[in-house]
Amino acid sequence: MKETLALIAQASSIQASKGSVATYIPELAKADPEAFGLAVTECDGTQYLSGNCEFRFTLQSISKVVTLALALEERGKDNVFSAVGNSPTADPFNSIMRLEMDAPHRPHNPLINSGAIVVVSLLPEEGREGKIEAILDMARDLMANGDIKVNDRVYRSEKNTSDRNRSLAYFLRSVGSLKGDIEDILDVYFRQCSMEVNAKDLSILGATFACDGLNPITGKQVISPQTARIVRAIMTTCGMYDGSGEFAVNVGIPAKSGVGGGIMASVPGRMGIGVVSPPLDQRGNSVAGLAALAAISEQLHCRVL
Amino acid sequence: MKETLALIAQASSIQASKGSVATYIPELAKADPEAFGLAVTECDGTQYLSGNCEFRFTLQSISKVVTLALALEERGKDNVFSAVGNSPTADPFNSIMRLEMDAPHRPHNPLINSGAIVVVSLLPEEGREGKIEAILDMARDLMANGDIKVNDRVYRSEKNTSDRNRSLAYFLRSVGSLKGDIEDILDVYFRQCSMEVNAKDLSILGATFACDGLNPITGKQVISPQTARIVRAIMTTCGMYDGSGEFAVNVGIPAKSGVGGGIMASVPGRMGIGVVSPPLDQRGNSVAGLAALAAISEQLHCRVL
Amino acid sequence: MKETLALIAQASSIQASKGSVATYIPELAKADPEAFGLAVTECDGTQYLSGNCEFRFTLQSISKVVTLALALEERGKDNVFSAVGNSPTADPFNSIMRLEMDAPHRPHNPLINSGAIVVVSLLPEEGREGKIEAILDMARDLMANGDIKVNDRVYRSEKNTSDRNRSLAYFLRSVGSLKGDIEDILDVYFRQCSMEVNAKDLSILGATFACDGLNPITGKQVISPQTARIVRAIMTTCGMYDGSGEFAVNVGIPAKSGVGGGIMASVPGRMGIGVVSPPLDQRGNSVAGLAALAAISEQLHCRVL
Amino acid sequence: MKETLALIAQASSIQASKGSVATYIPELAKADPEAFGLAVTECDGTQYLSGNCEFRFTLQSISKVVTLALALEERGKDNVFSAVGNSPTADPFNSIMRLEMDAPHRPHNPLINSGAIVVVSLLPEEGREGKIEAILDMARDLMANGDIKVNDRVYRSEKNTSDRNRSLAYFLRSVGSLKGDIEDILDVYFRQCSMEVNAKDLSILGATFACDGLNPITGKQVISPQTARIVRAIMTTCGMYDGSGEFAVNVGIPAKSGVGGGIMASVPGRMGIGVVSPPLDQRGNSVAGLAALAAISEQLHCRVL
Known part of the structure; x- marks a missing residue:
């Protein structure tokens, strides 16, 4: 698992050069285009970190x-x-x-x-x-x-x-x-x-939604299972801006992106994934983040659709 | 399982009275508003039939x-x-x-x-x-x-x-x-x-998509796993007309409806579901069919989102 | 008057080179881009012809x-x-x-x-x-x-x-x-x-509308004064495709254009104008025709707005 | 002329009961629905006043x-x-x-x-x-x-x-x-x-536009003839909100309305007309004002289209 993620991180981080850091908010334009972090938090609390998981970015x-x-x-x-x-x-x-x-x-x-x-x-x-x-x-x-x-x-x-x-x-x-x-x-x-997080935080966010509202790190039921399911459903159909349909086809996991370069994904009952890389595609989704999630979906058999 | 489905069939078929049979095509207007059929085909080929699974309707x-x-x-x-x-x-x-x-x-x-x-x-x-x-x-x-x-x-x-x-x-x-x-x-x-089917046919259709293209009744690989996944993903985001978002929230299963009153659902790796009841809601989805799928999603833990 | 029109015809026909003959209907693409005809029919029946008033084109x-x-x-x-x-x-x-x-x-x-x-x-x-x-x-x-x-x-x-x-x-x-x-x-x-006319025909069409429905050549009341006024009003607000507003500002006369290169204008109580030159601007209006009408509006004081 | 206008004022002011005073701005809702004023200023400076030409309203x-x-x-x-x-x-x-x-x-x-x-x-x-x-x-x-x-x-x-x-x-x-x-x-x-005027002011406004920018009361050339013509043209195609097309058909004079209940019309070379009556139709045009202008257009032969 750890090595698989490391390989995925390596392969997908290279894709970042195909995107461009968001510029419509001046402060975002200052983000490091080379930064890349990938974290997975499983529903039993196990975590895997790859790349720079201390890199901080805003949720957007x-x-x-x-x-x-x-x-x-x-x-x-x-x-x-x-x-x-x-x-x-x-x-x-x-x-x-x-x-x-x-x-x-x-x-x-x-x-x-x-x-x-x-x-x-x-x-x-x-x-x-x-x-x-x-x-x-x-x-x-x-x-x-x-x-x-x-x-x-x-x-x-x-x-x-x-x-x-x-x-x-x-x-x-x-x-x-x-x-x-x-x-x-x-x-x-x-x-x-403008709330600031790192890839690990994002993975826990995804994991809490994946575990029906139970935060696997703290053991606290933060939100009801119903709320967690609603959020996952809305993410599936609307989470990736106007790239949501394509993401459903290619990756097939509930997820939400932000123009800060982060993407949070939630595999129901299994894990949360946090990935960050500031360069975006034309729809506002992290290019390297998309690549990492496509690889994880396939190699870790995470697709739910 | 059999009894659960029978109870669901009974409870949801009553909902049909809240809908109206499609009228924009004269021939559809002749459909029996009381007809109701529910079928499940699992990926191992097991089938459960409830209600009138001989009732024929068009796929639309x-x-x-x-x-x-x-x-x-x-x-x-x-x-x-x-x-x-x-x-x-x-x-x-x-x-x-x-x-x-x-x-x-x-x-x-x-x-x-x-x-x-x-x-x-x-x-x-x-x-x-x-x-x-x-x-x-x-x-x-x-x-x-x-x-x-x-x-x-x-x-x-x-x-x-x-x-x-x-x-x-x-x-x-x-x-x-x-x-x-x-x-x-x-x-x-x-x-x-205008292709004519019954609820059992629909359930097998859903099962073949659920089983990555392998028809569990004939054992034939009809389509590639990739094609099956693409169809499931597109059904998730677009399958229920402009009710697709609400269906994702309330039911959370890839599905496709038709104005003939049928809905086909596909639970990846588990089963296909076929349900028919001609009266429709304003968006064109079978009212009793929606009710049956919501109940199945919850009671059989079929939700994938 | 005759000389004024001849000078206007000469100056405006040169503008044709800035436009392009309509191509979306193959037969229209064959029109002679150099053809230019300008005719005026006054409400007393006097006519002035300039350029090629035998050139035939379709009304569109x-x-x-x-x-x-x-x-x-x-x-x-x-x-x-x-x-x-x-x-x-x-x-x-x-x-x-x-x-x-x-x-x-x-x-x-x-x-x-x-x-x-x-x-x-x-x-x-x-x-x-x-x-x-x-x-x-x-x-x-x-x-x-x-x-x-x-x-x-x-x-x-x-x-x-x-x-x-x-x-x-x-x-x-x-x-x-x-x-x-x-x-x-x-x-x-x-x-x-596809009705085929020449610039003189167009000028009589404009004159009949200008004279409240009375054809000044035949003396026949072809349509009621009310119909003539309605047509003139609709031409004023909608006659030049999405260039109607600009034409009202620049020329200020009720008019109707066609992609065959013709423009018919109607100066209430005074005259009808017919002009043809196949090359069109991006909105579908004859470039030389627009130039001719702008010049006529100003030099003959025909503006009604 | 004076009697004609008085009769028109009387007949059209009754129409006000078919409209409703604007309510989307609270202060406008207080306007007197019975107030009616009609003024004409000709290009030689002659003025005709009818109804309440001291009633003040905002231009909107x-x-x-x-x-x-x-x-x-x-x-x-x-x-x-x-x-x-x-x-x-x-x-x-x-x-x-x-x-x-x-x-x-x-x-x-x-x-x-x-x-x-x-x-x-x-x-x-x-x-x-x-x-x-x-x-x-x-x-x-x-x-x-x-x-x-x-x-x-x-x-x-x-x-x-x-x-x-x-x-x-x-x-x-x-x-x-x-x-x-x-x-x-x-x-x-x-x-x-929120500039406040009365019907007489409006009629002078219309007259100045009608007289190519020369104010017939003061004799001052306030704006260039070109500006006056542009304003008249724009009023013709866009002056009466989404009722501009219908107004061109029914009345055929450049005009501009406001939700304060005023309408200013401009007959090129002849006169300006100011009319006010607060109750509006669904498009935001004064009901009695429209009636008065239709009558003036017909009875005083003011139609320019």
Whole structure:
């Protein structure tokens, strides 16, 4: 196992040169394109680390599943899915036109930006500090790492390049699909995207979802089995931006990517996988991360579809 | 197992009264709304039948996966997925606007109507008779039933109510995404939709996909393991029309439905499930079929997501 | 006046080299790119001819106003505008997506292809022969030319390259916005597009609309003043494809263009203008024709907006 | 003339009961639904007033032509029309989806909200105070009324119900179609919409555009003839929201409406018309105002199309 992963890490990290580090947020553009980390956490707590598993990066869109899990726990499945849909869509993650075209004018799913912004607004905590603290607590519990915190420079960089997300939020409120103070909601959203982790943290996140909500490192039931299953299902159909369909065909494992270069995958009942490599393909998915997961799916027989 | 399925059949068949039999094709409107059949075929060949497993209905959209499997075998994955995408979409199955809006102007996936029409056009056989014979042969092999044939009245009824599909086909050819004689292609498409089966046939279809292409009744390797996996992945993200996301959340099994009232599901490595009940919900999925699959997923621990 | 027009003809005909002859219908691609004709018919019957006013070309989209006038006369304004809208649109002339996106699913106006096809279907005459004869009669009356007929080669060429129009027609019927035999309707449509005229004919067409329906050459009241005004209004907002807004700004006269290279303009109460030069700009409007009309608008003070 | 107008005023003011006062901005909802004023200013300076021409209302979208005229004068036609298009569109005035769908991602014309916001951003004056002062000066010059100012309560009400406009502005900036400080630009936009006038002011505004930029009351050439013509052309194709096509057919005069209940019309070379009655139809046009303009067009032979 250990050697297999080491070989996979070696072979896939080379692929990074085919991608480009995200540039639309200035701070992300500074990421080391050569960094590569791969970690596996099995449901019995065994861990395998390969490459640079100390390399820190921000969760970006992977944070959407943390907040989704929190909202499902706190508000219940019905409330969440009456505010956002659960349908995959062929549109890019920051698309706005569907919100106008389709009635009801609500986001198609919680993993596109508009949906993730609505999910933040559903959290029952008061104010921006209350909400982000609850998200950080959930992230720390899911990843068995009490030190997880927001990278302040990335957060401020996000906030300064947020025209599109601001447009989405104001549109949602104009059609009655979002309630609350938009600056508060966006502030929480930018901070959740800026939570900093390493590949090992990601693998534990995947493992907790894989083990029906039981964190295999701490032994704590962090979320209900139902919440874990919902998150895995949504990741399967919507987790890889508009590359979700292709990922289902080629890899066949529930997963979520972020433009920080991380991908978290969750093999139900078996393991969580965390991989990071900043260079992205055109859809915003880590090139080397995709390669590593395809190899793991095949060589470790992890495909679930 | 037998009793569990019988109880599930009983409980879910009652749900049929909440749906309505498809009316947009006159011949479908004649289907018996009370008919209900449920069959399971395991990968070792064991079968469980419940309700009316002799009730015959037409495959409709379920036929799309038969032809997709055939095209993948005959033309290869790369050729197929350069002609149609593999992305789920939030649009209805007969939507045309995406074909104009999005470049390249090709169907988003092979399970919406436009995509299925393109898949038919990819078959290498000459003429309409050649193509439909190849599809029938594939269907017979996949379902271990040499008697499967086209229901002529349904086929003619489809052909007489085909304005939308004709519009899709002409549009596709006008943008260069479809080649060939449109009347030939549509004729094959209407005939494949009109292939008549029963719940047991469907369960074997699901089992053959579940067993990586090996038909557990005949022992024949009908399609390659890769083709079986691709079909399962596409069914997971796109199989239940615009209810695919919700089905992934609630049931979590690769499946494909048809407006004839059938649903075929495929639990990798374990079993195929065939269920039929003509009344449909607003998205075109069998109401009682959905209920049966949700119960099976939970009670038989079949969820894969 | 005569000299002014001659100078305008000379200066604008040079512009033709900036455009390209239409190629999407093979027969149109054969048009002489150097041909240029300019004719003016005043409301008192005076005519001025410049360039090659014997050069024959097909009306193409200009025929849409002939059939619109006929439908308005035969079916009345209310019937026509309950079947098609009267709103300009920013979409290209052959666009289909609006028909799906917007309810009611009817064409936005009678001068885009989908709308023109619906207008043909509204004609009360029986069968394709009846309808095209009525259109030819109307065309002959409006243009004071009993010899106008269909160019058979162009008609057959249109019919062989008609995938998009066929797609539009089938879509319209699938949503209930078009009734009747589609092959009949399209056949009439292709024939009306293929009616052959010269620049002088066009100028009389424009003059009859300008003179509130009274043909200044024959003295016959061909259509009612109301029909003439409606046609002029629709031409103003929708007559130049998606270049209608720019034409209103730059020229400011009701006009209709066709991909055969003709443009007909109508200065209310004063004159009709016919100009032809086959090379088109990207929107499908004759480049030299646009230049001639801009010059006429300014130098003859013809602007009405 | 005077009696004709009085009769028209009487007959059309009754129509107001078929409409509803705008409610989406709270302050507008307080408008007197019975108020009706009708004014005509001819190009020789003669004025006819009917009904309540002292009734004050806010310009709302009519202000868009004031700022457009200013931007054309200060920045030139080419600069303005490279930042916004000049094409009519079938979309509602606050639509966003076209901005994402169509490349280049710029507003289709300066009279929809997104376009008007861009036009504000083009003004060369520094800061919000500089811009609004320039707009007020232009408004005062065009309407021969040095007392025109912003209604502060309406302005603040607009600013508090501005989610959609804010969404449009952030979207435009995110795609590079808007530059500058968004809060500044929107503040100017809300203030220009809140400029308060009466029917007489409106009629002078229309007359100045009708007289090629020469204000017939003050004798001052406020804007160039070219700017006046461009504004009239844009009003013809886009002035009445998505009712522009129907207005061209039924009335046939360049005009611009606002949700404050005003409509300004401009008969080239002859007169300007101002009419106000707050109840609106579903498209946002004054019901009684439309009736008055239709009657004037017919009875005073003002139709230009």
